[in-house]
Amino acid sequence: MFFILLMLFINGIEVFSINQHKFCPTAKWNSDASTFNEKIIAIKGSSMFIDKKNTIYALSRDKARILIWPSGQIQPIIINCTTEARLHFMFVSNIGDIYISATDNTITQWIANTNEFVDIMTLGTLCWSMFIDVSDNLYCTMLTHHKVIRMFFKGDILMNIKEIAATGFGGSGPHELERPHGIFVDTNFDLYVADCDNQRIQFFLSGEKNGKTVAGRTSLDITITLHDPVSIVLDADKYLFISDSLNHRIIGSGPNGFRCLIGCRSEDVESDQSISPAHLTFDVDGNMFVIDYNDARIQKFDIEKDSCVNVPTTIQTVYSSTLTTNHSMFSRTIFNNSNYYYEAIQIAVTKNDFYILTGNSTINLYGFLYKDFFSPFIPTANLIAWYGNCCDKEQFKFTLELKIGIKYILVITTYNPRVIGSFSIILFGSNMVHFEQIGE
Missing domain, CATH: 2.120.10.30 (TolB, C-terminal domain)
Known part of the structure; x- marks a missing residue:
């Protein structure tokens, strides 16, 4: 070929x-x-x-x-x-x-x-x-x-x-x-x-x-x-x-x-x-x-x-954490059991604008972004962005508009089930953005 x-x-x-x-x-x-x-x-x-x-x-x-x-x-x-x-x-x-x-x-x-x-x-x-x-x-x-x-x-x-x-x-x-x-x-x-x-x-x-x-x-x-x-x-x-x-x-x-x-x-x-x-x-x-x-x-x-928007390559926020066996589990797929560890992170912006969210890890990440609320029992509800890949260092890269006054929840899990490990989330844009872990 x-x-x-x-x-x-x-x-x-x-x-x-x-x-x-x-x-x-x-x-x-x-x-x-x-x-x-x-x-x-x-x-x-x-x-x-x-x-x-x-x-x-x-x-x-x-x-x-x-x-x-x-x-x-x-x-x-x-x-x-x-x-x-x-x-x-x-x-x-x-x-x-x-x-x-x-x-x-x-x-x-x-x-x-x-x-x-x-x-x-x-x-x-x-x-x-x-x-x-x-x-x-x-x-x-x-x-x-x-x-x-x-x-x-x-x-x-x-x-x-x-x-x-x-x-x-x-x-x-x-x-x-x-x-x-x-x-x-x-x-x-x-x-x-x-x-x-x-x-x-x-x-x-x-x-x-x-x-x-x-x-x-x-x-x-x-x-x-x-x-x-x-x-x-x-x-x-x-x-x-x-x-x-x-x-x-x-x-x-x-x-x-x-x-x-x-x-x-x-x-x-x-x-x-x-x-x-x-x-x-x-x-x-x-x-x-x-x-x-x-x-x-x-x-x-x-x-x-x-x-097509040009988002500045200025790093505004870096969030780092580790998925462990103490984290809650859910099913990121439709037919499988709840066997994916996940971490939910609330995102709040200070200005209406376009931002880039990227995931980085030695494990294979899968990212989901929700608007208003996230339920691990209904993972498709309020979902506005989702992506993952098996073998890339930068497993997801969301480019989207985020607005003041709206609650966004970023859920980090893995491509394969029952995987743990460290990860970081990098946000690019023109304005400060606040990250806060939910629960745990």
């Missing part, structure tokens, strides 16, 4: 044809969307594509046509397809070739250099979504067969087809999928699947048959509730962006945990628009494009340029 990535770098070829940004932890998108084009097909499961030249590709609503808008161009280039079937999904390679699935169960390749169509193969079912990895392998989600396959090519010749996720029988086990939709394959060839009817995002390490739930139902960790996730994108830091279709919202993960980005209904975030999101992607500027399948349109949500 390292050799593949090295050759891509030497030859000046982008690893992916899609846009993967490095977003700041506080990035926001304007909830007042603009409609990109009224003539785009936008049924559930259809797709669009934006490459690294900001060329926009979409599928025609009424005919078997591909529409292409080079950056800044108003009128599209039209490519008439050879099939009479309805086009369903597309993926564009680094060299501009377009792979298309259609409702007659075919996969076709449009070759940019020759302006010709080539039949790749006919499956026993519709290829619901596709992805091309850094080795130019083509992946296909077979929704009604409950699995993901990978097609290996040598030149233009299809050499073999391999099932890489699930068994072909629907189910909710770690080795199973139920009507999978969107997929994403990272540079390590690890696979992420929007496991729609299981209400979760599954992560399959390359070569592994058992997946791990990284969001939604059956996750051991606290994540977020999903209702029919249908599309997934990873950013440059491998954080997730999810079309949570029947919750009518877009979800994002980050160093502060999961949060709602578009279609939110909460005290702090209110949206004036209702959206039924299908396919999700980003342009070169970080603007978000979402197919709204109920209203048959593509919605563009502009990134708010001033949403």
